[in-house]
Amino acid sequence: MLRWLIVLVAAVVAALSGVTAGYAAPPDVSDQDKAFLIGAHQDNLAEIQGGQLAERQAGKQSVKDAGRKFVEDHTSLDDQLKRVAEKLGVDLPGKPSEEQQAELRQFAAKSGTAFDRAWIDAQVTDHRKTLVSLDKEVSSGSSLEVKNLARDAKPVVQEHLNLVESIQSGE
Template sequence: MFRTLTALAAVGALLVPAQPVHAAPSSAAVASRPSLQDQAFLIAAHESHLFEIAGGRIAQRRGLTQAVNALGSRFIRDHTVMDRALTATAAELGVALPNQPNAAQRARLAQYEEYDADRFDIVFVLTQLLGHQAAVADGKREVREGSDPRVIKLARDAAPTITAHHHQLIAARLALQP
């Protein structure tokens, strides 16, 4: 019995390497790279800012109501400010950002241009409500799951503005009801 245990211990020692096969990266290297969550948030938020700025311009031009025109102006102003902070942070972290909204957002912008003038305001408000709901959820996910304090701060700082937009969209939706 003793010989069997000794033999098993010797075989076990051969199976376990003395040093790890893959050394973990240094803490400095890990700290300098944003997590996949942080990168995904930066990219998605930047695309959303670009979409909101472009959509705001369309709302200013095509909106029939003062509420939609005002939302367009506010979206342009607020998302431009938020995107400046985001792009600076992404540059610090070495995260490459796209130069345009994503494909679905570009398709929505094209639809905004095609809607009948009498339908534009309601379609704009309803689609923006959905988009701002998603933005609120994305920001909460970043705060909960992000790792870089600078990116988490961007999400926290944007939350009151995105929430205010959402409330303004709800008010506009109620004003547009027949």
């Protein structure tokens, strides 16, 4: 009888552990964390597309080179972000925001010096805003993983800002 009871208890425990493992609650992710992930993903998508435009349409080699660097770096940052978002169950949009798409269309209509000036000016503004967003997430986000993502992205974004400011001041 004792042997039967042990087998029964073991079977119930095994069955319940399988059921609960399949229905584990997702980690706690605040609305701020979700908004950060979505916004940062859209920023990355816009930076990748804008960088590709810079590679094709810029007049100065320094702007073309910055575009290539942005494509590489934002692709890498976005790959990390997508892994965190997937793990946390946050759905990401497939394209930049409407505002970002409108800005990209404006860049696409320019080439040479006109492109360089418009793109570099926008990059200075956008990267400054991104640094503020990163700082906000690091200081007041809820998810340690999302906060670490923001913290790790900050030096890359700062490097980009330094780069575009140096190109801007050299014009």
